[in-house]
Amino acid sequence: MSGSRNPVAGTVPAIAAAAAAAGLALLLAIAGSAVREARHDAAGDLARMAAALWELPGGGDAAVAAFLPERARIEAVAEGGTGAPADPGAWAYRAGTLEPGARIGVAAAGDTSPLPRTATLIALLGLSLLAAWAWKRRRSSPPSRYPAAPALLAVGLLAAVAGAGKAWADRELHLVSAGQAAHAARAVGVALATGAAPEIAPRVAGLPWATAAALESPGELWTMPREVAVALAASPSSPPGELAYTVRVRGATYHGAAVALRPAPSADTPGRAPDTLHLALLGYEETRSPAVPLAAAALGSALLVSLILFLLPLSARPRALRRTLAAWGFLAPAGALLLVFTFGPLLFSLWISLHEWHLVDPAHPFTGLDNYRALLADGSWWSAIRNTAVFTLHVPLAMAVALALAILTRGSRRAVRWARLALFLPSITSVVAIAVVWKWLLNDGYGLVNRTLEAMGPGSAAWLTSPDIALATLMAISVWMVVGYQMVVFQAGLASIPRDFYDAARVDGAGPLQRFRHITLPGLRHTLFFVLVTSVIGSFQVFGLVYVMTEGGPLGATDVAVYHIYREAWEFLRFGNAAAMSWILFAVVFAATWLHFRFLERRGARA
Amino acid sequence: MPDRAAGTPTGRPTAGESRRPGLRAPVRLAASARAVLLGAACLLMAAPFLWMAVTSLMGQLEVFSSGRLLPETPLWSNYPDALTAQPFARYFLNSLIFAAAVVTGQVATATTAGYAFARFDFPGRDKVFMLFLATMMVPAVIVLIPRFLMIDALGWIDSYQGLISTELVSVWGIFLMRQYFRTLPRELEDAARVDGAGRARIFWSVGLPLAKPAVATLALFAFIDAWKNFLWPLLVTRSMEMRVVEVGIAAFHSTYEINWPYQMAAGVVAVLPIALLFLFTQRYFVRGIQLEGIR
Numbered sequence: 001m002s003g004s005r006n007p008v009a010g011t012v013p014a015i016a017a018a019a020a021a022a023g024l025a026l027l028l029a030i031a032g033s034a035v036r037e038a039r040h041d042a043a044g045d046l047a048r049m050a051a052a053l054w055e056l057p058g059g060g061d062a063a064v065a066a067f068l069p070e071r072a073r074i075e076a077v078a079e080g081g082t083g084a085p086a087d088p089g090a091w092a093y094r095a096g097t098l099e100p101g102a103r104i105g106v107a108a109a110g111d112t113s114p115l116p117r118t119a120t121l122i123a124l125l126g127l128s129l130l131a132a133w134a135w136k137r138r139r140s141s142p143p144s145r146y147p148a149a150p151a152l153l154a155v156g157l158l159a160a161v162a163g164a165g166k167a168w169a170d171r172e173l174h175l176v177s178a179g180q181a182a183h184a185a186r187a188v189g190v191a192l193a194t195g196a197a198p199e200i201a202p203r204v205a206g207l208p209w210a211t212a213a214a215l216e217s218p219g220e221l222w223t224m225p226r227e228v229a230v231a232l233a234a235s236p237s238s239p240p241g242e243l244a245y246t247v248r249v250r251g252a253t254y255h256g257a258a259v260a261l262r263p264a265p266s267a268d269t270p271g272r273a274p275d276t277l278h279l280a281l282l283g284y285e286e287t288r289s290p291a292v293p294l295a296a297a298a299l300g301s302a303l304l305v306s307l308i309l310f311l312l313p314l315s316a317r318p319r320a321l322r323r324t325l326a327a328w329g330f331l332a333p334a335g336a337l338l339l340v341f342t343f344g345p346l347l348f349s350l351w352i353s354l355h356e357w358h359l360v361d362p363a364h365p366f367t368g369l370d371n372y373r374a375l376l377a378d379g380s381w382w383s384a385i386r387n388t389a390v391f392t393l394h395v396p397l398a399m400a401v402a403l404a405l406a407i408l409t410r411g412s413r414r415a416v417r418w419a420r421l422a423l424f425l426p427s428i429t430s431v432v433a434i435a436v437v438w439k440w441l442l443n444d445g446y447g448l449v450n451r452t453l454e455a456m457g458p459g460s461a462a463w464l465t466s467p468d469i470a471l472a473t474l475m476a477i478s479v480w481m482v483v484g485y486q487m488v489v490f491q492a493g494l495a496s497i498p499r500d501f502y503d504a505a506r507v508d509g510a511g512p513l514q515r516f517r518h519i520t521l522p523g524l525r526h527t528l529f530f531v532l533v534t535s536v537i538g539s540f541q542v543f544g545l546v547y548v549m550t551e552g553g554p555l556g557a558t559d560v561a562v563y564h565i566y567r568e569a570w571e572f573l574r575f576g577n578a579a580a581m582s583w584i585l586f587a588v589v590f591a592a593t594w595l596h597f598r599f600l601e602r603r604g605a606r607a
Numbered sequence: 608m609p610d611r612a613a614g615t616p617t618g619r620p621t622a623g624e625s626r627r628p629g630l631r632a633p634v635r636l637a638a639s640a641r642a643v644l645l646g647a648a649c650l651l652m653a654a655p656f657l658w659m660a661v662t663s664l665m666g667q668l669e670v671f672s673s674g675r676l677l678p679e680t681p682l683w684s685n686y687p688d689a690l691t692a693q694p695f696a697r698y699f700l701n702s703l704i705f706a707a708a709v710v711t712g713q714v715a716t717a718t719t720a721g722y723a724f725a726r727f728d729f730p731g732r733d734k735v736f737m738l739f740l741a742t743m744m745v746p747a748v749i750v751l752i753p754r755f756l757m758i759d760a761l762g763w764i765d766s767y768q769g770l771i772s773t774e775l776v777s778v779w780g781i782f783l784m785r786q787y788f789r790t791l792p793r794e795l796e797d798a799a800r801v802d803g804a805g806r807a808r809i810f811w812s813v814g815l816p817l818a819k820p821a822v823a824t825l826a827l828f829a830f831i832d833a834w835k836n837f838l839w840p841l842l843v844t845r846s847m848e849m850r851v852v853e854v855g856i857a858a859f860h861s862t863y864e865i866n867w868p869y870q871m872a873a874g875v876v877a878v879l880p881i882a883l884l885f886l887f888t889q890r891y892f893v894r895g896i897q898l899e900g901i902r
Contacts, residue, residue, distance in 0.1 A: 328729070431853070
């Protein structure tokens with residue numbers, strides 16, 4: 001059997017792994033070169049600004065020294081030499097050493113992120129392991145029935161690394177262009193300080209656009225698009241002094257900077273208040289890194305190859321082949337939708353959780369496990385998890401009530417019919433409407449519950465406004481909501497227990513309690529387990545009740561996990577954090593389900 | 608069907624009565640105690656709905672006057688007033704469009720996929736099926752964020768396609784249809800094949816008509832789930848024109864915070880369609896739950 005039936009099984013993944021390794025190097029090289037180029041350009045711009053400052057009346061040495069940025073250093077004075085920047089630090093700029101007409105070289109500066117290298121290493125390691133595994137498998141064991149799986153895995157790795165490379169490149173480019181805006185602002189500031197006319201000052205920065213309220217007749221060159229000007233003016237804090245900020249207009253990012261204009265005190269404008277000069281330049285556009293289309297193409301071709309490999313063994317049997325094709329034809333609508341809207345998002349969510357992902361900020365820096373690490377220390381998140389766990393304790397209570405009701409309604413047909421409507425309605429109607437009516441019922445001063453309690457004696461309680469009992473109140477409402485559904489499931493389970501068991505037990509003299517303990521409970525074991533698992537999963541996701549009734553309050557007493565995630569993502573716009581939270585929640589739910597399962601399994605085996 | 612099973616002639620009380628005449632009185636006592644208990648439970652369960660209906664007919668200040676349980680004169684005008692204070696007609700239309708599209712989509716995807724899993728023998732079938740089922744264990748909140756970002760990237764926020772597209776497939780529905788198709792005899796389909804019908808035609812004119820009861824159950828649950836869906840519409844709709852009823856009620860609640868009669872009127876109108884639907888389609892619900900609960 002070994003390897004003879006399907007010789008391609010082992011070699012295909014090995015080839016795929018090799019191809020992926022080659023592609024990987026290429027993709028990262030492309031991303032790296034894009035960043036390098038942008039830094040180079042930025043350095044050139046800085047050099048031009050320094051030169052412009054040098055040439056300004058009143059400029060020169062001091063102006064250039066004031067302009068010296070932190071991220072790039074003026075480091076070379078080359079007379080007649082090449083304009084290209086040399087190695088950073090080769091020449092240190094010293095004030096007073098520049099001659100008029102000297103060339104100013106600025107080295108491209110940038111902190112080298114370890115990400116591309118780390119990612120490449122990990123991916124290469126994975127790929128080589130994969131290749132070795134495939135090779136070994138080819139020789140030692142019967143071929144896999146799914147030869148394409150390792151190939152797909154390889155492509156997945158490739159796509160992941162490619163995506164990481166693109167994200168890294170985007171982030172670096174974002175930093176470069178934001179830094180450039182800040183430098184430009186500083187250059188303008190320095191120029192103005194030397195006494196240059198406000199109209200000339202922006203030219204120093206070599207900016208595509210700059211505008212200011214103070215500029216009386218801005219030339220055409222300095223007119224930025226109206227939307228950008230409006231967005232800059234409306235940007236959150238009117239920046240004092242010199243500050244760089246970012247606005248997004250029509251999908252493009254503009255890095256803006258503002259400089260306070262301090263006109264030199266002269267005879268005609270004494271004591272004029274400083275105006276603010278706004279600058280803007282088109283920031284980075286998304287890297288047109290070919291990584292994503294390449295990865296998509298690779299994924300597509302891998303799918304195609306795997307499909308062919310999958311169908312190849314069937315081609316000898318045309319009927320089986322036709323049947324398989326027909327089956328996949330029937331599965332296609334559901335499969336495609338699940339792929340796009342469930343399986344894809346699952347991976348995407350994992351991906352998001354490894355990034356700092358803000359909705360409004362186009363840069364999504366890769367942060368590894370930082371989100372998870374921060375969450376481990378985040379008290380409010382764990383208190384949300386604790387609240388959720390406590391909330392889940394309503395499930396056993398609801399199940400007990402539901403079981404009692406199911407037993408109560410057993411046997412009489414008419415009662416079941418009518419009881420079912422009343423009992424079932426809460427679990428199928430609008431959660432929001434239910435939440436609103438309960439909010440009214442439990443109103444502190446005028447709610448029916450408190451009024452009744454006051455009339456009867458015990459006095460009123462702050463059901464939803466006291467941090468001590470708000471969660472318990474929600475649990476009680478939740479019991480009320482789910483009990484009808486659980487009852488119907490239990491009724492179905494009870495109906496499947498053979499009557500003979502009860503008759504036999506009665507003949508043996510077993511009382512009602514004994515019958516319940518030894519026949520009903522064991523007979524309902526699977527039903528109980530099913531209800532428990534689905535209810536626990538459901539109760540871990542409670543949202544509507546909290547959203548309408550308490551908004552997580554009072555004092556976070558009812559802040560449950562899904563509500564916490566909702567606020568993190570859609571209120572604070574921290575999607576990366578929220579995605580990490582949702583995975584932690586999944587881990588908790590999964591662990592709980594698994595523990596239940598193991599526990600019941602062992603109990604079942606012993607019984 | 609529990610109502611049939613629970614009411615079988617061999618049901619416990621009747622059997623006990625006929626077999627042991629001496630126990631007649633205690634059994635009857637137990638039965639009436641049971642009826643009382645059950646009645647109390649039903650009243651407790653229905654009370655919020657009754658209070659909702661009562662409050663909806665009171666005056667805005669009348670509800671705050673203590674000791675008043677019934678409205679002095681039913682204020683029917685609360686209904687038209689509340690329902691026109693915000694565009695509830697539009698909310699209902701949106702909910703209907705949303706639910707109808709979800710029902711159509713889920714029936715289409717679940718019947719075809721369920722049929723494939725039940726009737727075709729192909730390599731990897733059981734593994735794919737398990738993979739599908741495994742998604743039921745995943746909390747929906749995990750896919751919420753990526754789905755939202757995807758819909759946002761497509762520019763579908765605040766549109767019907769954004770609202771609907773993610774909800775078109777239900778793994779529970781696939782499971783339900785698979786189970787149902789497996790219980791159907793193959794003979795009719797075999798006969799159709801002998802007559803020369805293709806697979807698609809067999810599915811359409813033999814398999815699907817036979818599965819009508821399960822389709823009805825699935826459609827019902829899909830409708831209710833879509834109608835009740837709150838979080839997803841809350842996230843992907845922005846404008847008033849795109850809101851569904853659930854989101855509309857929540858927004859109404861925060862706008863008319865202290866006008867309880869208005870809110871209760873809106874609540875009654877939101878609950879009523881589902882209650883009526885349930886009243887007339889009870890047995891499909893029960894069948895769905897039965898098929899789900901007993902695996």
